[in-house]
Amino acid sequence: xxxxxSVRTGVLLSLTAAFxxxxxxxxxxxxxxxxxxxxxxxxxxxxTALILIPIAVWRDAWRPYGMLGWYALLGVNLAVVxxxxxxxxxxxxxxxxxxxxxxxxxxxxxWMAVVQHRPVSGFAWAAAAVAIVGVGLVAQAWQLEGADWLxxxxxxxxAITFASYLLLGEHLGHRAPIITVMTWGFVSAxxxxxxxxxxWSFPTGLSNKVWLELLWVGILGTAVPFLAEFNALxxxxxxIVGIVATSEPVFGAAxxxxxxxxxxxxxxxxxxxxxxxxxxxxxxxxxxxxxxPYEATR
Numbered sequence: 360x361x362x363x364x365s366v367r368t369g370v371l372l373s374l375t376a377a378f379x380x381x382x383x384x385x386x387x388x389x390x391x392x393x394x395x396x397x398x399x400x401x402x403x404x405x406x407t408a409l410i411l412i413p414i415a416v417w418r419d420a421w422r423p424y425g426m427l428g429w430y431a432l433l434g435v436n437l438a439v440v441x442x443x444x445x446x447x448x449x450x451x452x453x454x455x456x457x458x459x460x461x462x463x464x465x466x467x468x469x470w471m472a473v474v475q476h477r478p479v480s481g482f483a484w485a486a487a488a489v490a491i492v493g494v495g496l497v498a499q500a501w502q503l504e505g506a507d508w509l510x511x512x513x514x515x516x517x518a519i520t521f522a523s524y525l526l527l528g529e530h531l532g533h534r535a536p537i538i539t540v541m542t543w544g545f546v547s548a549x550x551x552x553x554x555x556x557x558x559w560s561f562p563t564g565l566s567n568k569v570w571l572e573l574l575w576v577g578i579l580g581t582a583v584p585f586l587a588e589f590n591a592l593x594x595x596x597x598x599i600v601g602i603v604a605t606s607e608p609v610f611g612a613a614x615x616x617x618x619x620x621x622x623x624x625x626x627x628x629x630x631x632x633x634x635x636x637x638x639x640x641x642x643x644x645x646x647x648x649x650x651x652p653y654e655a656t657r
Contacts, residue, residue, distance in 0.1 A: 369594030373603040376584035376591065381610025383580025385618050387445075390572040393565050396445030399576060401556055404438060404548035406577025407585065411542040420539045426531070433527050433540070434547020440520035443513045450510025457608045458500040459514030461491060463521030464601025470526060471596070483599065490605040490637040496630025497608050525601050529592045537589045545585075602637065609634045 387399050394402075415421040423430060447456035465487055471477045495501075531540045565573075591600050609631040615621040623631075 365594045369591040369600070370603055372587040372591035372594070373600045374606060376588040377604050377607040378610045379579055379584040379587075381607045381612075382614040382618075383576050383584075384607070384611040385614035386572050386575050386580060388615070389619065390569050390576070393569045394562055394573070396449060397442055397552075397556055398561065399573065400438065400442045400445065401549075401552035401561075402573045403441065403577050403581045404434075404545055404552050406574070407582040408542070408545040408549040410578065410582045411538065411545060415538050415542040418536075418538055420536045421542065422539070423543055424535045424539065426535060427543070429527075429531060429534075430540070430543035431547045433524075433531065433544035434549075434551055436520050436524050436527060437544055437548040438551050440517055440524055443517040443520065447510050447514035447517055450507045450513065456510070456514055456517075457498040457611075458491075458495045459511070460517040460521055461494045461605050461608065462515075462518040463525070464605060465491060466518060466522035467525050467601045470522065477596075483602070486637045486640060487602050487605075490602050490634050493630040493633030493637065494605050494608050496633065497612050497627045498630075499624070499627065521604075522601070525592070525604075528589050529596070529600075532589055532593045537586070537593065541585055541589055605637070606634050 390399060412421070444456065444460050447459060450456075468479050468483065468487055472479045528540070588600065588604075591603075612621075612623055612627060612631065616623055
């Protein structure tokens, strides 16, 4: 696969993940009427682990390659990024919570430039800025009322763990097979949730609709998009994957419009156009040759 083709494939994979996560956000929001964000996060991790384990065994990719510590760190990251996002949304509202989390891609670019000393083009910075502003418009972040510091801290934690997930995924994806990284990461996350929220205390009496929503969140909202995202991180730098990921709130807003009858204001539509334009420009004109996954530059 040539470099331009690999980049475009990576962007498309990341865009697919963002779409599935965006729809899953609307589905999860509907399930919150019967089950807490912590339990939704737990179900996501457990279902994904149960799906990936037999695949990893079948492909003889279940061995940890001596990186159990890294996988444990990834598992903690996967657990924290999801639940802190839900907490931020719960305390601050979807707009501010989503906007704070999607500061993560900017943090990735800063890490790449300052810590890793990797060249980051002005094009990437400009696309990131446009995408983040677009997310703010879609989410209507200015509607924050009151100072909920716990929600603000949760949002910052979500942004930091989102950035570290992208960087960890990029790093581990070049040291072990993708299916191995994902399987051990989600097994670690599932074990963590089992310790924090024991299964015997899981709420009973959930409606059939909510069970179906939990299945959607676990399979099409977690396992499939994470596979796509980790494969994207093998083809294009984490900073670029992060920029593409900012399209998730746009898909989420559209899904909420269709599934939950939440109408979009004109300013939200404008923000969506800005995000899509930023993502499309990366795919249309490609990226400089030096903006490749970190391990490929060593």
